[in-house]
Amino acid sequence: MLKIKDLTYSYSQGATALIDISMGLPREHILAILGRSGSGKTTLLKCIGRFLTLQKGDITLDGESIYKMERKKLRHLIGIVFQQLYLFPHLTILENMCLAPVKVLKRNESSAKKEAKEMLNKLGIKNLADRYPSQISGGQAQRAAIARALIMKPQYLLLDEPTSALDLNTSKELGEWLLELKAETTFVVVTHDVLFTKNIANSGFLLSEGKLKTKGNMKHIVDILGLGDYQR
């Protein structure tokens, strides 16, 4: 289980973005981290992915501090898909997917390719394998970026605003996709899209001005947000 303990984070030129956050993120679920713009969601995700240096508190995975973990091990256990996706434009989708297994995990290139193809096939996007990121749609790029992260078989995959570039139907499809995959990977979905997470997340954490305001099932979160019976 991923545990965050007494985490506080301040940017050097900004206000304190996270204040005394403690939370447990159990495995084999879809977890939503919600909150208004500027509430600290992306900062929290960057801390969990070890993209920032912690000033106070710790984050552990099965009791081991992720900040003391070997980088290779960490990248294997915790994947992250940023809102900007960062697919390498000069590489095809298949090449994008094989980069980390070959370079980081030192896997054999042909077996990495075989596995990447199987993954794309499983996810129903094998037709994208030989295209470059500029040759696919935003929703397809979102899927390709998730596929690239999943090839590392992380225990946790952190997704920052995965639906921000998607229309309602495509985001619904993405939700169904995550539900199919959640037995193998725990998804931590950072978003302000309550409607997207309402139907798929097992539990949610609500941030407000850098603090953990409440946690619970999505009905509880929706109640706190006062959205009533707002249905999709």
Ligand SMILES: Nc1ncnc2c1ncn2[C@@H]1O[C@H](COP(=O)(O)OP(=O)(O)OP(=O)(O)O)[C@@H](O)[C@H]1O
């Ligand atoms: N690089 C930075 N330098 C200084 N302050 C920052 C930086 N990044 C974020 N902040 C500040 O930290 C706070 C939290 O920002 P964060 O990006 O985590 O919010 P968020 O919940 O992800 O918002 P959004 O929904 O708009 O993406 C905000 O007040 C923001 O202005």
Ligand SMILES: [Mg+2]
């Ligand atoms: Mg953000």
